[in-house]
Amino acid sequence: MRLTTRTNLALRTLMVCAVNPERIVRKSDVAKAINASENHLAQVVNQLGQSGFITTLRGRHGGFSLARPAAEISVGAVFRAFEAELPFIECFSEDNTCPLKGVCRMSQHLTRAVESFYASLDPVTLGELTDCNEGLEAILSLEDCTRRVSTARCAQAQAVPA
Template sequence: MRLTTRTNLAIRTLMFCAVNPHLTVRKSDIAAACNASENHLAQVVRTLGQHNFIDATRGRHGGLQLMRSPSEINIGAVFRVFEADLPFAECFSPANTCPLVDACWLRNAIHDAVEALYASLDKVRLSDLVEGNDGLTALLRFHAPPGCTRPGRDLPAGQGVASVEEAAARSPGRPA
């Protein structure tokens, strides 16, 4: 089985947002960190927003944040959003032309394998992918360019942060 680029980018986007919980991140930040096209990422972001995984705000001060805690985001559900409409094999497509479809037992085996994959992914939460994963955090932690600051969104009023490092310091259990 091979995942689509869209599913791969969706998971990368969610991980980037989870690693940077007190920041509103931008598509360009994610694209740079994940070696992705911003145009392709825009399609993924739109779908993630439509399915309430992220809050995407447009405009100059816009960006992305998770709509739910990472522990509430089921990876199997994300995969289904991006993969469910794509038939795994021709025999699962409404446009199927395979003459063996009525007698082929491989179709049942493939169906069972795909369902087993989703059942396995249903056990995984976004938090399982990011919490305690120092290597991933080091790769995806947002670092503002020199002289540039971005305030955190979920901090109490009047407690904006001067830097990303301060936001990380305020996030328990997260290294700066």
């Protein structure tokens, strides 16, 4: 199984938003941070907005931010939003021309395997990937102050016994 570039860019874009929670993020900043084309990223941002993962703000000072806390965004849901429309194999597509159509028993196993893949990602949240991840923050933080606030927050969280 191989994920599309759009899914990869979607997760990276959400990570940038999560690392910079107090900020409206601009497409150009994200493109630079994740080494992506702004044109390709525009399509991804549009789909993230339509899927309810981010809120967008138009205009001169526009951009986007997470629509809800990172801890409430499931990686499985993000992957489904970007991958579900693409058939995993020919027999999953509407224009299936496979000569084995109707007699092959493999498709039911593949359906179950693909769903298991997504189900294993459902409990993983964006927050798990980004919270207190200093290496990620060093790469994706758009301002030094964001990194300082986050580092202080993580130090505080680690000092409090669970």
